[in-house]
Amino acid sequence: MAFTPIGKKYHDFQVVRDKDACINCQVCVRQCSYGVHTFDENRKCVVHDNSKCIGCHRCEALCPTDALLIQEKASDFKANACWRPEFIKYIYKQAETGGVLLTGMGSPVNIPVYWDRLLLDASQVTNPSIDPLREPMELTTFIGAKPDALAFEQTPDGPKLATKIGPQLRLKSPIMFSAMSFGSINFNLHIAMARAATELGIFYNTGEGGLHPSLYKYGANTIVQVASGRFGVHRDYLNAGGGIEIKVGQGAKPGIGGHLPGEKINAKVSETRMVPLGSDAISPAPHHDIYSIEDLLQLIFALKEASQYRVPVGVKIAAVHNVAAIASGIVRAGADYVAIDGMRGGTGAAPGMIRDNVGIPIELALAAVDQRLRDEGIRGQASVIAAGGIRCSADVVKAIALGADAVYIGTAALLAVGCTLCARCYTGKCPWGIATNDPSLAKRQNPDKAAKQMANLIRAWSHEIEEMLGGMGLNSIESLRGNRDKLRAVGLSQTELDILGVRHAGA
Amino acid sequence: MKKVYPNKEVCIGCHLCEVACLTAHSKSRDVVIAYKQEKDALGLSPCKTVVHAGPACVALSCRHCEEPACVAACISGALTKNRETGRTEYDEGKCVGCWSCLMACPFGSIRRHPIKEKIVKCDLCAGRDIPACVEACPNWALVYEERGEK
Numbered sequence: 001m002a003f004t005p006i007g008k009k010y011h012d013f014q015v016v017r018d019k020d021a022c023i024n025c026q027v028c029v030r031q032c033s034y035g036v037h038t039f040d041e042n043r044k045c046v047v048h049d050n051s052k053c054i055g056c057h058r059c060e061a062l063c064p065t066d067a068l069l070i071q072e073k074a075s076d077f078k079a080n081a082c083w084r085p086e087f088i089k090y091i092y093k094q095a096e097t098g099g100v101l102l103t104g105m106g107s108p109v110n111i112p113v114y115w116d117r118l119l120l121d122a123s124q125v126t127n128p129s130i131d132p133l134r135e136p137m138e139l140t141t142f143i144g145a146k147p148d149a150l151a152f153e154q155t156p157d158g159p160k161l162a163t164k165i166g167p168q169l170r171l172k173s174p175i176m177f178s179a180m181s182f183g184s185i186n187f188n189l190h191i192a193m194a195r196a197a198t199e200l201g202i203f204y205n206t207g208e209g210g211l212h213p214s215l216y217k218y219g220a221n222t223i224v225q226v227a228s229g230r231f232g233v234h235r236d237y238l239n240a241g242g243g244i245e246i247k248v249g250q251g252a253k254p255g256i257g258g259h260l261p262g263e264k265i266n267a268k269v270s271e272t273r274m275v276p277l278g279s280d281a282i283s284p285a286p287h288h289d290i291y292s293i294e295d296l297l298q299l300i301f302a303l304k305e306a307s308q309y310r311v312p313v314g315v316k317i318a319a320v321h322n323v324a325a326i327a328s329g330i331v332r333a334g335a336d337y338v339a340i341d342g343m344r345g346g347t348g349a350a351p352g353m354i355r356d357n358v359g360i361p362i363e364l365a366l367a368a369v370d371q372r373l374r375d376e377g378i379r380g381q382a383s384v385i386a387a388g389g390i391r392c393s394a395d396v397v398k399a400i401a402l403g404a405d406a407v408y409i410g411t412a413a414l415l416a417v418g419c420t421l422c423a424r425c426y427t428g429k430c431p432w433g434i435a436t437n438d439p440s441l442a443k444r445q446n447p448d449k450a451a452k453q454m455a456n457l458i459r460a461w462s463h464e465i466e467e468m469l470g471g472m473g474l475n476s477i478e479s480l481r482g483n484r485d486k487l488r489a490v491g492l493s494q495t496e497l498d499i500l501g502v503r504h505a506g507a
Numbered sequence: 508m509k510k511v512y513p514n515k516e517v518c519i520g521c522h523l524c525e526v527a528c529l530t531a532h533s534k535s536r537d538v539v540i541a542y543k544q545e546k547d548a549l550g551l552s553p554c555k556t557v558v559h560a561g562p563a564c565v566a567l568s569c570r571h572c573e574e575p576a577c578v579a580a581c582i583s584g585a586l587t588k589n590r591e592t593g594r595t596e597y598d599e600g601k602c603v604g605c606w607s608c609l610m611a612c613p614f615g616s617i618r619r620h621p622i623k624e625k626i627v628k629c630d631l632c633a634g635r636d637i638p639a640c641v642e643a644c645p646n647w648a649l650v651y652e653e654r655g656e657k
Contacts, residue, residue: 023539023543025526025542027521027523030522064526064538064643065539438562440520440561443517443519443646444519446517446646446647448517449647
């Protein structure tokens, strides 16, 4: 502290240690990967350096005597509505380093969360509600192109479906684990996601880091991603999963690529990504073979050819200003689903300025895309997946009522295994063993425990979704899809209501 | 019999098992009193030892062997094998502090008592349904189960 540069003195957190309760067991010393806690041989007790604390709460969670409290540092700059403390601290940091400010996870900025302004309907008197514990309730969802009409033919055995239906992802619940690459998060969590998705009958997405051959056995519940870096993409990979996704954009950082630092490229990541050990894995901002919808069409059909048209091929984009027109182009290019990632979507690393200022909220993007595809009569040609900021089962229900077929959850899945949103994923030192490939940290995620926690979360949400559906008198998630009459808004402007296609509460 | 099995793949080296063990074997059964008073005054120490080697770590304690070398080595009859429960039991009253068992144990799972001429050894938490270390492990790296061994 005596030798700490001034810039570092304006740190964000402070450790409060209850000296009466602290037993100097040093659990905190061993758990902190940022070196906040140390055992002081002179004082013969555990001491801490507040300036190093990132606020992950790992020590607080594991302290056996509840002796630790991590709180925001109380010291305030002089109140200023314009120059809020985060901007002042950004400038101090950049004046010292000259670098881009990196961050992780989803944007914490205070833009409206429209989920909180939308309310669900329920049945009263004139239409019966349904008790999902006593009556059938269907959450099964199919992702893929649907035919406009069904044709039947008469056979001696009775009528038979004549229409050929394209490949579909069959989900037992309309929730999937979002793309989080092996590399950005470690192998233990990939095992956990694969196992949880298989157990639940849903899908997880490999992200752009490839798929380790030892996980091919979970392929029936895996979406393999093809991103701009093409890491780990080869014939076997494309045929290993139940679906293929072309990643064009990510909600946390629309318009920019990715950069997995060489420190995170260990032997297994190197083998899976097909990049040299210890080298940076850089995903370009654009796909260098996609500069138009026609180019995208070529890639979609190249991937369909490569997988013999057995699996649906989708496209993931970030929610940006013209998202509806872009989605329309993607559907016309032959994508079987469009995944839209809103600006609150998470990331392993992104420049903070991009994360907090680029893109639009998923609620508005989703409503705009669903409406545009309906207006153009092509909504059935592709499914729509909403991602980026889905926090609870009610958000899932609202997303489906706004027009999504299913949702992706990433941040919520990581929270289920301990993440506290400290947003330092980019350092590779994640004390919760999530966004790190350091063997001593990665093993903090026991795949058995993590798989159970992730599966528990989806099960809990599915039960809640069934209850909400039943309350609305619906016995199938299909009956909710795009059913905006089940939504009412509070406190929104007419423009917002028009974009969401939702009436105001009371109207 | 049910035994405590460590899984080094997911042991995170936090030493909470030691904290739990020490507390479970304290007089007060209170973690703060156990550490702040009993540890120094009575020489209370855990039967569990977490050993580290680079990123690898594992929590070791008595494995309650089928043919325990410590029992064979014990000169005073303080260590005995209970053939009914399968546990390797320790009677402190009979222990003369010769440390023969420490030398004999192939797993280094017995430690000297810090003050008394006695030893400290896992008793699988007599009186508890699940040993304290297993209950306290935050990462399921210790399991208490039957694996078909005697």
